Protein backbone atom coordinates (compact mmCIF):
# COMPACT_ATOMS: atom_id res chain seq x y z
CA UNK A 1 0.00 0.00 0.00
CA UNK A 2 1.27 3.49 -0.77
CA UNK A 3 2.53 5.56 2.14
CA UNK A 4 -0.20 8.15 1.63
CA UNK A 5 -3.17 5.78 1.62
CA UNK A 6 -5.86 6.22 4.25
CA UNK A 7 -8.18 3.33 5.05
CA UNK A 8 -11.50 3.75 6.75
CA UNK A 9 -13.71 0.77 7.50
CA UNK A 10 -17.41 1.39 7.14
CA UNK A 11 -19.95 -0.70 8.97
CA UNK A 12 -23.48 -0.74 7.61
CA UNK A 13 -25.92 -3.24 9.03
CA UNK A 14 -23.94 -6.48 9.19
CA UNK A 15 -21.51 -5.58 6.44
CA UNK A 16 -18.11 -3.98 6.75
CA UNK A 17 -16.06 -2.66 3.85
CA UNK A 18 -12.88 -0.61 3.51
CA UNK A 19 -12.66 2.75 1.79
CA UNK A 20 -9.05 3.27 0.77
CA UNK A 21 -8.06 6.74 -0.40
CA UNK A 22 -4.70 7.80 -1.78
CA UNK A 23 -2.48 8.47 -4.76
CA UNK A 24 -1.62 5.25 -6.55
CA UNK A 25 -3.85 2.87 -4.59
CA UNK A 26 -5.06 1.30 -7.85
CA UNK A 27 -1.58 -0.04 -8.56
CA UNK A 28 -2.03 -2.36 -5.62
CA UNK A 29 -5.58 -3.29 -6.50
CA UNK A 30 -5.03 -6.98 -6.70
CA UNK A 31 -2.92 -7.57 -3.64
CA UNK A 32 -5.13 -5.21 -1.70
CA UNK A 33 -8.33 -7.03 -2.57
CA UNK A 34 -6.88 -10.38 -1.65
CA UNK A 35 -5.27 -9.37 1.67
CA UNK A 36 -7.23 -10.07 4.80
CA UNK A 37 -8.67 -7.22 6.88
CA UNK A 38 -7.63 -4.84 8.35
CA UNK A 39 -5.21 -4.19 5.48
CA UNK A 40 -7.34 -5.50 2.65
CA UNK A 41 -10.88 -6.50 1.77
CA UNK A 42 -10.24 -10.23 1.95
CA UNK A 43 -12.02 -10.61 -1.38
CA UNK A 44 -10.37 -13.25 -3.52
CA UNK A 45 -12.12 -13.07 -6.89
CA UNK A 46 -12.57 -16.57 -8.31
CA UNK A 47 -10.01 -17.26 -11.07
CA UNK A 48 -12.35 -19.71 -12.85
CA UNK A 49 -14.99 -17.18 -13.91
CA UNK A 50 -14.75 -13.98 -15.93
CA UNK A 51 -15.00 -10.70 -14.04
CA UNK A 52 -16.45 -7.45 -15.25
CA UNK A 53 -14.72 -4.12 -15.64
CA UNK A 54 -17.71 -1.77 -15.78
CA UNK A 55 -16.94 1.76 -16.92
CA UNK A 56 -17.98 4.58 -19.26
CA UNK A 57 -16.57 5.66 -22.60
CA UNK A 58 -14.50 8.57 -21.25
CA UNK A 59 -12.99 6.70 -18.32
CA UNK A 60 -12.43 3.65 -20.49
CA UNK A 61 -10.35 5.70 -22.93
CA UNK A 62 -8.28 7.12 -20.09
CA UNK A 63 -7.87 4.20 -17.71
CA UNK A 64 -9.58 1.08 -19.11
CA UNK A 65 -6.45 -0.61 -20.47
CA UNK A 66 -4.46 0.09 -17.33
CA UNK A 67 -7.07 -1.25 -14.91
CA UNK A 68 -7.78 -4.29 -17.07
CA UNK A 69 -4.04 -5.03 -17.12
CA UNK A 70 -3.91 -4.70 -13.33
CA UNK A 71 -6.74 -7.21 -12.96
CA UNK A 72 -5.19 -9.59 -15.48
CA UNK A 73 -1.90 -9.38 -13.62
CA UNK A 74 -3.66 -11.03 -10.69
CA UNK A 75 -4.64 -13.94 -12.89
CA UNK A 76 -8.21 -12.81 -13.44
CA UNK A 77 -10.09 -13.12 -16.68
CA UNK A 78 -11.82 -9.82 -17.36
CA UNK A 79 -14.16 -8.38 -19.94
CA UNK A 80 -15.41 -4.83 -20.18
CA UNK A 81 -18.87 -3.35 -20.19
CA UNK A 82 -18.59 0.25 -21.37
CA UNK A 83 -21.61 2.56 -21.22
CA UNK A 84 -21.83 6.04 -22.78
CA UNK A 85 -20.48 8.73 -20.44
CA UNK A 86 -23.11 10.90 -18.78
CA UNK A 87 -26.20 10.85 -16.59
CA UNK A 88 -28.43 9.65 -19.43
CA UNK A 89 -26.83 6.21 -18.98
CA UNK A 90 -28.52 5.80 -15.60
CA UNK A 91 -31.54 4.53 -17.53
CA UNK A 92 -33.57 1.38 -17.84
CA UNK A 93 -32.45 1.03 -21.46
CA UNK A 94 -28.73 1.13 -20.57
CA UNK A 95 -29.33 -1.17 -17.61
CA UNK A 96 -30.98 -3.73 -19.90
CA UNK A 97 -28.18 -3.40 -22.45
CA UNK A 98 -25.51 -3.82 -19.74
CA UNK A 99 -27.16 -6.95 -18.36
CA UNK A 100 -27.15 -8.35 -21.91
CA UNK A 101 -23.41 -7.66 -22.15
CA UNK A 102 -22.85 -9.43 -18.82
CA UNK A 103 -24.80 -12.49 -20.01
CA UNK A 104 -23.02 -12.59 -23.35
CA UNK A 105 -19.64 -12.16 -21.68
CA UNK A 106 -20.35 -15.17 -19.47
CA UNK A 107 -20.50 -13.44 -16.08
CA UNK A 108 -21.75 -15.79 -13.40
CA UNK A 109 -22.63 -15.66 -9.75
CA UNK A 110 -19.00 -15.71 -8.68
CA UNK A 111 -18.05 -12.87 -10.98
CA UNK A 112 -17.06 -9.59 -9.37
CA UNK A 113 -18.04 -6.30 -11.02
CA UNK A 114 -15.43 -3.53 -10.79
CA UNK A 115 -17.17 -0.17 -11.25
CA UNK A 116 -14.50 2.20 -12.57
CA UNK A 117 -15.85 5.73 -12.93
CA UNK A 118 -17.90 8.47 -11.36
CA UNK A 119 -21.27 8.33 -9.70
CA UNK A 120 -23.05 7.26 -12.88
CA UNK A 121 -20.88 4.19 -13.29
CA UNK A 122 -21.01 3.50 -9.55
CA UNK A 123 -24.80 3.81 -9.30
CA UNK A 124 -25.58 1.95 -12.53
CA UNK A 125 -22.82 -0.64 -12.18
CA UNK A 126 -23.73 -1.20 -8.55
CA UNK A 127 -27.38 -1.67 -9.51
CA UNK A 128 -26.45 -4.13 -12.26
CA UNK A 129 -24.29 -6.05 -9.77
CA UNK A 130 -26.94 -5.98 -7.04
CA UNK A 131 -29.57 -7.45 -9.35
CA UNK A 132 -27.58 -9.65 -11.76
CA UNK A 133 -28.46 -13.27 -11.03
CA UNK A 134 -29.95 -11.90 -7.77
CA UNK A 135 -26.73 -10.22 -6.80
CA UNK A 136 -22.99 -10.49 -7.35
CA UNK A 137 -20.12 -8.83 -5.50
CA UNK A 138 -18.93 -5.43 -6.64
CA UNK A 139 -16.04 -3.11 -5.94
CA UNK A 140 -16.18 0.65 -6.36
CA UNK A 141 -13.22 2.28 -8.11
CA UNK A 142 -14.30 5.95 -8.03
CA UNK A 143 -12.69 8.42 -10.43
CA UNK A 144 -14.50 11.72 -9.75
CA UNK A 145 -14.56 14.14 -6.83
CA UNK A 146 -18.30 13.66 -6.57
CA UNK A 147 -17.77 9.93 -6.13
CA UNK A 148 -16.30 10.49 -2.64
CA UNK A 149 -20.04 10.61 -1.89
CA UNK A 150 -21.57 8.16 -4.38
CA UNK A 151 -19.11 5.29 -3.91
CA UNK A 152 -19.80 5.15 -0.17
CA UNK A 153 -23.03 4.14 1.52
CA UNK A 154 -24.58 1.57 -0.79
CA UNK A 155 -27.26 3.52 -2.65
CA UNK A 156 -27.27 2.17 -6.19
CA UNK A 157 -29.84 2.69 -8.89
CA UNK A 158 -31.05 4.41 -12.03
CA UNK A 159 -33.23 7.34 -13.01
CA UNK A 160 -36.72 7.39 -14.47
CA UNK A 161 -37.87 10.25 -16.73
CA UNK A 162 -40.35 11.17 -13.97
CA UNK A 163 -38.04 10.93 -10.94
CA UNK A 164 -34.36 10.77 -10.12
CA UNK A 165 -33.02 7.46 -8.75
CA UNK A 166 -36.56 6.07 -8.90
CA UNK A 167 -35.32 2.49 -9.24
CA UNK A 168 -32.65 1.21 -6.93
CA UNK A 169 -31.63 -0.81 -3.92
CA UNK A 170 -29.23 -0.61 -1.03
CA UNK A 171 -26.25 -2.83 -1.79
CA UNK A 172 -22.86 -2.45 -0.19
CA UNK A 173 -19.61 -2.70 -2.13
CA UNK A 174 -16.96 -5.20 -1.02
CA UNK A 175 -14.40 -2.41 -1.12
CA UNK A 176 -13.93 1.15 -2.33
CA UNK A 177 -10.49 1.95 -3.77
CA UNK A 178 -10.23 5.66 -4.48
CA UNK A 179 -7.07 6.54 -6.38
CA UNK A 180 -6.91 10.33 -6.15
CA UNK A 181 -4.22 10.51 -8.89
CA UNK A 182 -6.99 9.80 -11.41
CA UNK A 183 -8.77 13.03 -10.51
CA UNK A 184 -6.14 15.06 -12.39
CA UNK A 185 -7.79 14.35 -15.74
CA UNK A 186 -11.18 15.69 -14.65
CA UNK A 187 -12.44 18.65 -16.68
CA UNK A 188 -12.99 21.84 -14.60
CA UNK A 189 -16.80 21.54 -14.84
CA UNK A 190 -16.66 18.05 -13.26
CA UNK A 191 -14.23 19.23 -10.57
CA UNK A 192 -16.71 21.96 -9.64
CA UNK A 193 -19.72 19.64 -9.79
CA UNK A 194 -18.08 17.23 -7.35
CA UNK A 195 -17.35 20.04 -4.92
CA UNK A 196 -21.09 20.60 -4.36
CA UNK A 197 -21.28 17.38 -2.34
CA UNK A 198 -18.11 18.40 -0.46
CA UNK A 199 -19.80 21.69 0.48
CA UNK A 200 -22.93 19.77 1.51
CA UNK A 201 -20.88 17.51 3.77
CA UNK A 202 -19.09 20.51 5.27
CA UNK A 203 -22.28 22.37 6.19
CA UNK A 204 -23.69 19.17 7.65
CA UNK A 205 -20.53 18.74 9.73
CA UNK A 206 -20.01 22.27 11.05
CA UNK A 207 -17.60 25.15 11.55
CA UNK A 208 -14.28 23.33 11.29
CA UNK A 209 -14.87 21.71 7.91
CA UNK A 210 -16.54 24.85 6.50
CA UNK A 211 -13.68 27.12 7.54
CA UNK A 212 -11.18 24.61 6.16
CA UNK A 213 -12.92 24.82 2.75
CA UNK A 214 -13.05 28.62 2.96
CA UNK A 215 -9.32 28.74 3.69
CA UNK A 216 -8.29 26.18 1.08
CA UNK A 217 -10.81 26.78 -1.73
CA UNK A 218 -8.25 27.82 -4.34
CA UNK A 219 -5.91 24.95 -3.55
CA UNK A 220 -8.76 22.46 -3.69
CA UNK A 221 -9.91 23.74 -7.08
CA UNK A 222 -6.33 23.48 -8.33
CA UNK A 223 -6.35 19.84 -7.16
CA UNK A 224 -3.51 20.40 -4.70
CA UNK A 225 -3.02 16.82 -3.46
CA UNK A 226 -2.92 17.63 0.27
CA UNK A 227 -5.87 20.03 0.35
CA UNK A 228 -7.96 17.87 -1.97
CA UNK A 229 -7.29 14.69 -0.01
CA UNK A 230 -8.25 16.40 3.22
CA UNK A 231 -11.46 17.79 1.69
CA UNK A 232 -12.41 14.33 0.43
CA UNK A 233 -11.44 12.45 3.59
CA UNK A 234 -13.49 14.85 5.72
CA UNK A 235 -16.46 14.36 3.37
CA UNK A 236 -16.10 10.59 3.50
CA UNK A 237 -15.96 10.77 7.30
CA UNK A 238 -19.26 12.70 7.42
CA UNK A 239 -20.91 10.27 5.04
CA UNK A 240 -19.50 7.21 6.82
CA UNK A 241 -20.75 8.42 10.17
CA UNK A 242 -24.28 9.02 8.88
CA UNK A 243 -24.68 5.83 6.83
CA UNK A 244 -23.33 3.63 9.58
CA UNK A 245 -25.94 5.03 12.01
CA UNK A 246 -28.81 4.71 9.51
CA UNK A 247 -27.81 2.27 6.75
CA UNK A 248 -31.19 2.06 5.01
CA UNK A 249 -32.50 5.61 5.64
CA UNK A 250 -35.22 4.38 7.96
CA UNK A 251 -34.29 6.21 11.16
CA UNK A 252 -34.55 9.85 10.09
CA UNK A 253 -30.77 10.24 10.20
CA UNK A 254 -29.53 9.45 6.69
CA UNK A 255 -32.08 11.79 5.12
CA UNK A 256 -29.81 14.70 6.10
CA UNK A 257 -27.56 13.65 3.20
CA UNK A 258 -30.41 14.83 0.96
CA UNK A 259 -29.67 18.45 1.88
CA UNK A 260 -30.02 20.44 -1.35
CA UNK A 261 -31.41 17.42 -3.19
CA UNK A 262 -35.16 17.99 -2.83
CA UNK A 263 -34.95 20.95 -5.18
CA UNK A 264 -31.77 19.68 -6.89
CA UNK A 265 -33.19 16.34 -8.01
CA UNK A 266 -36.33 18.02 -9.38
CA UNK A 267 -34.17 20.38 -11.47
CA UNK A 268 -32.16 17.45 -12.85
CA UNK A 269 -35.33 15.58 -13.78
CA UNK A 270 -36.86 18.63 -15.45
CA UNK A 271 -33.70 19.05 -17.50
CA UNK A 272 -34.07 15.50 -18.79
CA UNK A 273 -30.81 14.53 -17.01
CA UNK A 274 -28.90 16.34 -19.76
CA UNK A 275 -28.82 20.00 -18.74
CA UNK A 276 -27.56 20.31 -15.18
CA UNK A 277 -24.92 18.02 -13.73
CA UNK A 278 -25.85 16.46 -10.40
CA UNK A 279 -23.48 18.71 -8.47
CA UNK A 280 -24.72 21.81 -10.29
CA UNK A 281 -28.30 20.96 -9.39
CA UNK A 282 -27.33 20.21 -5.79
CA UNK A 283 -25.44 23.52 -5.47
CA UNK A 284 -28.49 25.42 -6.62
CA UNK A 285 -30.67 23.26 -4.37
CA UNK A 286 -28.45 24.07 -1.38
CA UNK A 287 -28.77 27.79 -2.05
CA UNK A 288 -32.52 27.77 -2.71
CA UNK A 289 -33.34 25.51 0.23
CA UNK A 290 -31.27 27.69 2.55
CA UNK A 291 -33.22 30.74 1.34
CA UNK A 292 -36.46 28.90 2.10
CA UNK A 293 -35.09 28.05 5.55
CA UNK A 294 -34.40 31.75 6.07
CA UNK A 295 -37.92 32.61 4.99
CA UNK A 296 -39.22 30.08 7.53
CA UNK A 297 -37.12 31.84 10.15
CA UNK A 298 -35.24 28.70 11.12
CA UNK A 299 -31.76 29.38 9.71
CA UNK A 300 -29.22 31.16 11.89
CA UNK A 301 -28.04 34.54 10.65
CA UNK A 302 -25.12 34.51 8.22
CA UNK A 303 -25.11 30.81 7.34
CA UNK A 304 -26.83 31.21 3.98
CA UNK A 305 -24.43 34.00 3.00
CA UNK A 306 -21.44 31.81 3.86
CA UNK A 307 -22.89 28.88 1.94
CA UNK A 308 -23.57 30.94 -1.18
CA UNK A 309 -20.20 32.70 -0.95
CA UNK A 310 -18.37 29.37 -0.81
CA UNK A 311 -20.39 27.94 -3.71
CA UNK A 312 -19.68 31.10 -5.71
CA UNK A 313 -15.95 30.81 -4.97
CA UNK A 314 -16.04 27.29 -6.34
CA UNK A 315 -17.54 28.82 -9.48
CA UNK A 316 -21.16 27.69 -9.26
CA UNK A 317 -23.79 29.65 -11.13
CA UNK A 318 -26.53 30.06 -8.55
CA UNK A 319 -29.06 31.62 -10.90
CA UNK A 320 -32.25 29.70 -11.51
CA UNK A 321 -32.02 27.96 -14.91
CA UNK A 322 -33.87 29.62 -17.76
CA UNK A 323 -36.79 28.02 -19.54
CA UNK A 324 -40.40 27.08 -18.93
CA UNK A 325 -39.37 23.59 -17.85
CA UNK A 326 -38.15 25.04 -14.56
CA UNK A 327 -41.34 26.86 -13.65
CA UNK A 328 -41.90 26.56 -9.85
CA UNK A 329 -45.19 24.69 -10.43
CA UNK A 330 -43.31 22.04 -12.43
CA UNK A 331 -40.58 21.84 -9.80
CA UNK A 332 -43.24 21.22 -7.15
CA UNK A 333 -44.91 18.55 -9.31
CA UNK A 334 -41.61 16.66 -9.50
CA UNK A 335 -40.77 17.25 -5.82
CA UNK A 336 -44.10 15.61 -4.96
CA UNK A 337 -42.52 12.36 -6.17
CA UNK A 338 -39.49 12.68 -3.85
CA UNK A 339 -38.70 9.53 -1.85
CA UNK A 340 -38.69 11.35 1.48
CA UNK A 341 -42.28 12.56 1.20
CA UNK A 342 -45.01 11.64 3.63
CA UNK A 343 -48.65 12.65 3.99
CA UNK A 344 -48.66 14.03 0.43
CA UNK A 345 -46.35 16.79 1.59
CA UNK A 346 -42.84 17.60 0.44
CA UNK A 347 -40.33 16.66 3.08
CA UNK A 348 -37.38 19.03 3.11
CA UNK A 349 -34.19 18.85 5.10
CA UNK A 350 -33.24 22.40 6.07
CA UNK A 351 -30.08 23.75 7.60
CA UNK A 352 -30.78 25.59 10.83
CA UNK A 353 -27.13 26.37 11.61
CA UNK A 354 -23.69 25.07 10.75
CA UNK A 355 -23.86 21.34 11.49
CA UNK A 356 -27.55 21.47 12.37
CA UNK A 357 -30.60 20.47 10.35
CA UNK A 358 -34.34 20.18 10.74
CA UNK A 359 -36.98 18.33 8.71
CA UNK A 360 -40.09 20.19 7.61
CA UNK A 361 -43.00 18.87 5.57
CA UNK A 362 -44.49 21.58 3.40
CA UNK A 363 -47.70 21.43 1.38
CA UNK A 364 -47.27 21.89 -2.35
CA UNK A 365 -48.89 25.36 -2.33
CA UNK A 366 -46.55 26.51 0.42
CA UNK A 367 -43.52 25.05 -1.35
CA UNK A 368 -44.46 26.78 -4.57
CA UNK A 369 -45.01 30.11 -2.81
CA UNK A 370 -41.56 29.88 -1.22
CA UNK A 371 -39.94 29.00 -4.54
CA UNK A 372 -41.64 31.93 -6.28
CA UNK A 373 -40.54 34.30 -3.52
CA UNK A 374 -36.95 33.03 -3.67
CA UNK A 375 -36.93 33.46 -7.43
CA UNK A 376 -38.23 37.02 -7.08
CA UNK A 377 -35.36 37.72 -4.65
CA UNK A 378 -33.05 36.58 -7.45
CA UNK A 379 -31.72 33.09 -6.67
Ligand SMILES: NC(=O)c1ccc[n+]([C@@H]2O[C@H](COP(=O)([O-])OP(=O)(O)OC[C@H]3O[C@@H](n4cnc5c(N)ncnc54)[C@H](O)[C@@H]3O)[C@@H](O)[C@H]2O)c1
Pocket residue numbers: 056057058059062085086087090117118119120121122123143144145146147149150151152153154155156165182183184185186187190193194197278279
Ligand atom coordinates in the same frame (compact mmCIF):
# COMPACT_ATOMS: atom_id res chain seq x y z
N1 LIG B 1 -25.18 6.63 -4.62
C1 LIG B 1 -25.00 7.76 -3.99
O1 LIG B 1 -24.96 7.83 -2.76
C2 LIG B 1 -24.78 9.01 -4.78
C3 LIG B 1 -24.28 10.15 -4.15
C4 LIG B 1 -24.07 11.29 -4.92
C5 LIG B 1 -24.33 11.27 -6.29
N2 LIG B 1 -24.80 10.13 -6.85
C6 LIG B 1 -25.01 10.06 -8.31
O2 LIG B 1 -23.76 10.25 -8.95
C7 LIG B 1 -23.98 10.72 -10.27
C8 LIG B 1 -23.03 11.83 -10.60
O3 LIG B 1 -21.72 11.35 -10.48
P1 LIG B 1 -20.49 12.09 -11.19
O4 LIG B 1 -20.59 13.54 -10.99
O5 LIG B 1 -19.26 11.38 -10.78
O6 LIG B 1 -20.84 11.89 -12.72
P2 LIG B 1 -20.29 10.90 -13.84
O7 LIG B 1 -20.14 9.54 -13.35
O8 LIG B 1 -21.16 11.13 -15.02
O9 LIG B 1 -18.84 11.47 -14.15
C9 LIG B 1 -18.75 12.79 -14.63
C10 LIG B 1 -18.04 12.87 -16.00
O10 LIG B 1 -16.64 12.80 -15.79
C11 LIG B 1 -16.07 11.76 -16.58
N3 LIG B 1 -14.98 11.22 -15.79
C12 LIG B 1 -15.08 10.39 -14.74
N4 LIG B 1 -13.87 10.21 -14.17
C13 LIG B 1 -13.00 10.93 -14.89
C14 LIG B 1 -11.61 11.19 -14.78
N5 LIG B 1 -10.88 10.69 -13.79
N6 LIG B 1 -11.01 11.97 -15.72
C15 LIG B 1 -11.77 12.54 -16.71
N7 LIG B 1 -13.09 12.37 -16.85
C16 LIG B 1 -13.71 11.58 -15.93
C17 LIG B 1 -17.20 10.81 -16.86
O11 LIG B 1 -16.98 10.07 -18.04
C18 LIG B 1 -18.39 11.76 -16.98
O12 LIG B 1 -18.44 12.29 -18.27
C19 LIG B 1 -25.45 11.15 -10.32
O13 LIG B 1 -26.18 10.21 -11.05
C20 LIG B 1 -25.87 11.15 -8.87
O14 LIG B 1 -27.24 10.87 -8.74
C21 LIG B 1 -25.02 9.02 -6.13
Ligand SMILES: O=C(O)C(=O)C[C@@H](O)[C@H](O)[C@H](O)COP(=O)(O)O
Pocket residue numbers: 149153155164165197249254255257258261339
Ligand atom coordinates in the same frame (compact mmCIF):
# COMPACT_ATOMS: atom_id res chain seq x y z
O1 LIG C 1 -26.33 8.64 0.35
C1 LIG C 1 -27.35 9.29 0.54
O2 LIG C 1 -28.24 8.91 1.33
C2 LIG C 1 -27.58 10.56 -0.18
O3 LIG C 1 -28.66 11.13 -0.11
C3 LIG C 1 -26.44 11.12 -0.96
C4 LIG C 1 -26.85 11.98 -2.13
O4 LIG C 1 -25.76 12.84 -2.40
C5 LIG C 1 -27.09 11.18 -3.42
O5 LIG C 1 -27.32 12.07 -4.48
C6 LIG C 1 -28.13 10.09 -3.37
O6 LIG C 1 -28.06 9.31 -4.53
C7 LIG C 1 -29.54 10.60 -3.27
O7 LIG C 1 -30.36 9.53 -2.98
P1 LIG C 1 -31.94 9.51 -3.13
O8 LIG C 1 -32.37 8.44 -2.20
O9 LIG C 1 -32.44 10.87 -2.73
O10 LIG C 1 -32.25 9.22 -4.55
Ligand SMILES: [Zn+2]
Pocket residue numbers: 149197261278282
Ligand atom coordinates in the same frame (compact mmCIF):
# COMPACT_ATOMS: atom_id res chain seq x y z
ZN1 LIG D 1 -26.05 13.82 -4.32
